[in-house]
Amino acid sequence: MAKTLDYEVVETIVQNRESVDGAYCVGTGKITEIEHLVEEKSIKAIIFTRSLSSGQVFRIQKRLGGQVKVIDRNLLILEVFEKRAATSEAKQQIELAKLRYTFSWGRESVRTRGIIGEQMGRGGPGNYPYEAYEAMARKRISKIEDQLRRSRGKKEILRENRREIGFPIVALTGYTQSGKTTFFNRVASESKSTGLGPFTTLSTCARKVTYYSKDKIRTEFIIIDSIGFIEDLHPTLLKAFYTTLSEIANSDLILLFVDANDDLPTITRRVTMAEKIIKEKSPNIPIIICVNKIDLTTHEHLKQVTESLRNVYGFHVTEISSTTGDKLDMLLEAVHEAIVGPEIEHAARKISRCVSPSSL
Numbered sequence: 001m002a003k004t005l006d007y008e009v010v011e012t013i014v015q016n017r018e019s020v021d022g023a024y025c026v027g028t029g030k031i032t033e034i035e036h037l038v039e040e041k042s043i044k045a046i047i048f049t050r051s052l053s054s055g056q057v058f059r060i061q062k063r064l065g066g067q068v069k070v071i072d073r074n075l076l077i078l079e080v081f082e083k084r085a086a087t088s089e090a091k092q093q094i095e096l097a098k099l100r101y102t103f104s105w106g107r108e109s110v111r112t113r114g115i116i117g118e119q120m121g122r123g124g125p126g127n128y129p130y131e132a133y134e135a136m137a138r139k140r141i142s143k144i145e146d147q148l149r150r151s152r153g154k155k156e157i158l159r160e161n162r163r164e165i166g167f168p169i170v171a172l173t174g175y176t177q178s179g180k181t182t183f184f185n186r187v188a189s190e191s192k193s194t195g196l197g198p199f200t201t202l203s204t205c206a207r208k209v210t211y212y213s214k215d216k217i218r219t220e221f222i223i224i225d226s227i228g229f230i231e232d233l234h235p236t237l238l239k240a241f242y243t244t245l246s247e248i249a250n251s252d253l254i255l256l257f258v259d260a261n262d263d264l265p266t267i268t269r270r271v272t273m274a275e276k277i278i279k280e281k282s283p284n285i286p287i288i289i290c291v292n293k294i295d296l297t298t299h300e301h302l303k304q305v306t307e308s309l310r311n312v313y314g315f316h317v318t319e320i321s322s323t324t325g326d327k328l329d330m331l332l333e334a335v336h337e338a339i340v341g342p343e344i345e346h347a348a349r350k351i352s353r354c355v356s357p358s359s360l
């Protein structure tokens with residue numbers, strides 16, 4: 001996730017402990033190790049994969065000299081959402097989540113810099129006493145809530161813009177690490193980011209793709225590398241997640257990525273969850289399940305996974321290796337059929353209506 005956000009990952013530190021340290025999350029020995037590393041390698045940010053308490057953030061930051069950005073998994077996730085958010089509604093929901101999340105951290109959050117960002121006032125929250133900060137945050141929260149209330153009903157705007165572009169939208173989703181970005185990069189490598197209309201702000205994760213089908217029919221579509229599903233999402237982040245995700249609710253086709261190397265119960269659980277969430281938002285968008293990373297699986301495991309998914313989801317299950325490109329053509333052909341198919345059917349229906357005996 002950090003790499004998605006262009007963090008250069010210098011080091012990964014793992015600690016196995018019986019319990020989480022109240023003061024620093026990791027133990028005192030580990031924090032000293034981190035301290036040295038920060039100095040030695042001029043590290044700018046530390047990301048914890050757990051949720052941190054306000055006290056922990058404060059103490060870690062103090063220990064590391066205050067110049068290092070200390071964030072936890074929830075703030076990292078919000079940064080990911082932020083990068084993907086295309087509508088102002090999603091952006092506002094994200095800011096709201098950020099404020100609510102750090103607000104609940106209590107007094108120490110006043111002293112933690114570089115977390116809440118510039119919008120909290122000149123010089124950041126560090127320059128304000130607790131009460132002033134709290135009042136400001138509260139004001140900002142109610143302002144955003146107000147804006148969100150007023151912008152309700154304008155949700156359709158992005159959808160209309162999408163229709164204006166004139167190309168079908170194919171959205172990639174799935175759990176993080178399933179290979180969405182790798183697939184996106186492979187497919188997008190020869191395509192352009194120009195002429196994306198409302199997606200120009202998302203030019204790093206939206207591309208126009210031209211594909212020639214087996215029977216030489218040209219298909220053009222826009223592919224979007226959207227946000228992924230995340231297990232154990234913090235409750236404060238749910239709304240921001242759903243709003244950002246609902247941007248793909250306007251797409252014409254969803255490619256749901258799964259990692260073929262996960263065990264079958266994990267895959268089944270994740271596909272079921274993801275499908276449920278997608279269907280709630282957009283019951284009519286077709287989904288193709290992409291069983292990815294087939295270059296890493298054994299033949300038996302892959303067969304078991306694909307067959308079991310096909311039993312439930314029919315033939316909208318394809319296998320792919322985003323890294324090697326194996327079976328890429330088959331997937332693109334399925335995409336082509338899914339987005340062109342309905343039009344052909346529609347046209348065929350029209351024709352058959354024209355020539356039906358009753359109309360003669």
Ligand SMILES: Nc1nc2c(ncn2[C@@H]2O[C@H](COP(=O)(O)OP(=O)(O)O)[C@@H](O)[C@H]2O)c(=O)[nH]1
Pocket residue numbers: 174175176177178179180181182183228257292293294295296320321322323324
């Ligand atoms: N061997 C193999 N690795 C893959 C494949 N697709 C993705 N990966 C790796 O899986 C990791 C996560 O991929 P990424 O595209 O960032 O996943 P995302 O979080 O869904 O966008 C990266 O280390 C990729 O190199 C694949 O088809 N085969």
Ligand SMILES: [Mg+2]
Pocket residue numbers: 004180181182
């Ligand atoms: Mg990604």
